[in-house]
Amino acid sequence: MDAPPPIPELPKITAESKHHPHVTFITAVDNDSLKVPETILGNQHHGALSWFFAQAISGKADGNQNGRLERDELESFLTQKVSNQMNFIQNPKLLPRADNVSVFHLGPVSSKPTPAQQPLTADIAIVVQNGTAPSGLKPARVVNSSQTFDLRFQLTGRRADVFNHTGDKITTLPSGAAYRWQPVIDKTRLLKTLETQFDMRLKPIQITLREGGFLHFSLSPGNQAEGLNALTVLSLAPTGYLQFLYPLSDYNDPVVVRRFPLLLPPMEISPPLGGEHFVVMLCRSVATGLHELLARVQPQLPEPKQFLSHLHNNRCQVGQYGVFSE
16 A cells, blocks of 8 residues: 655745735744743733734724725734733734735724723733732732733832833832832823824834933824824823923923924933833824823823823824833
């Protein structure tokens, strides 16, 4: 009896391989030897790639809002979202790369308000090492260090060093003071909510720390033809407190930017040191209600739903920029 024919091997697809222009190849990882764990999204276990792919084709990745999902939009959305969620262990790969071929028709551009009026705001997953978390924290859930987490609190005596999910040290807090832990958790929750609700293509041209402790910051929208030029800038300190930076009525700051790139005045880095985040928003309409809210509640943070309630009829690009200082 003749031996059965050998099972044919599937051809390996590499960046150098020739692709059919209508075929998009997506893998969950960029290394065949890596195992892909599940993560917690929406307070349930999911695969990160499938979760964010579903978001992408629902319109979240359509940065230019033209009703089509181009390959470069899909690649940028998936690599950023999956990598961030999985602590940069999982990095999806998409081929061909960096072209604007339309891979999904999303239908007519929606005229419905964005972001959602009732956004989902997930609990913040925290790891607590060498001790226990103070009672009363919300919305937070304690997980093991082997699970996906947002914040890690490392306790040493009366001190708690706080790290983000990529291992960067954010700040140091009293180990048993819930009122000091809560603003850091609230800050992380607000940043995560903004990331899920907005076009996150807004990128800084440069963010550099120079001698003398000054931050030099310039920015430009992803596409100036989209007419997003109403500017809002706020800072979230390492300890979780808010500072509303732009526009300030006391300085007669123009609310609409007429020319890009925009170079903001140098900002001096001062205590509290650690992981500070700047949130920059360019919107189609001036966010007057949001500006009034931020000026009224600072240094406290507004609830994410409060923040978004002033933007659900607006269209914005948002950037989040972390600056780590010592």
